[in-house]
Amino acid sequence: MVLLAPRWAGGEGSPASAAARTPSAAAASPASAPPSAKPGRSPKPSHSPSASPSPSPSPTVLRIPASGPGTFATARADASSSGQYAYRVEVEDGSGVDPEEAxxxxxxILAAPRGWGQGGKRTFHRVASGPAGLVVRIATAATTDRICAQGGMNTHGEVNCRIGERVMVNLKRWQTGSPEFDGPLNDYRALIINHEVGHWLGHGHETCPGAGRPAPAMMQQIYGLKGCVANAWPYDENGAYLGGPSVP
Known part of the structure; x- marks a missing residue:
């Protein structure tokens, strides 16, 4: 089973029109013309072919597999990074996501000033093998459901989870975002990572602190904002934590 998410390419073809010009002629019959003279035939109008309209571009379709083999490709280690927390990134085979880009x-996201790293206060380094206390996996909905169920969580083919050292990112969410999140797709990807890594760091769920305020990164924003404004980051520009009341 493959989920299809249409992405429409812009552009339209405008037909060009060509008008055939027929010259006008004034007919004059001289008085001296012999009566047997036959009037000349009017020339047949020439027909110029109309230009065909340009075809509209076909819609491009992002193919999102609903299930996969359950095997993963590991992204290369980042030799330039070092830090407190070793982590690994794995992407399910056949998902269509490039492990290195992800x-x-x-x-x-992890190193961003507004992220859990707070611009260096908490540091992460990516490894490809060996011990890793955090493993971020991007997987199809079926694989995410199966692994999350091992921890007693029902992700319904729709959401992400954290189980032990593993952060399971639902491929559908990574590729399409959420209708509740008003912002670019990459901001929603930041919310996914910040929310699940927040659980890994020991943070529980939070809810909206007040109408018009930023929704906490630890809020389950996919289920509604409750008056808050969509927000992907745990901290603001000044380093203040953007939290809210704790919820189960």
Whole structure:
């Protein structure tokens, strides 16, 4: 089973029109013309072919497999990084996600000033083998459901989870975001990582602290914002924690 998420390419073809010009002629009959003279035939109008309209571009379709083999490709280690926490990035085979691109995106999220790294106060380094206290996996919905169920969680083919050292990222969410999140897809990817890594760091769920305020990264924003504004980050620009009341 494959889930299809249409992405429409812009552009349209405008038909060009060509008008045939027929010259006008004034007919004059001289008085001296012999009566047997036959009037000349009017020339047949020439027909110029109309230009065909340009075909509209076909819609591009992002194919999101609903299930996969359950095997994973591991992103390369980042030799330039060092830090307190070793982590690994794995992407399910056949998912269509490039492990290196995903790993670079995740590294940027973890190191961001507004992320859990707080610009260096907490540091992460990516490994490809050996011990890793944190493993971020991007997997199809079926694989995510199966692994999350091992921890007693029902992700319904829709959401992510953290089970032990593993952060399971639902491929559908990574590729399409959430209708509840008003922002770019890469911001929603940041929310996924910040929320699940927050659980890994020991943070529980939180809810909206007040209408119009930023939703906590530890809020389950996919289920509604409850008056808050969508937000992907645990800290603001000044380093203040963007939290809310704890919920189960």
């Amino acid at each position: 790993a670079d995106r995740i590294a940027g």
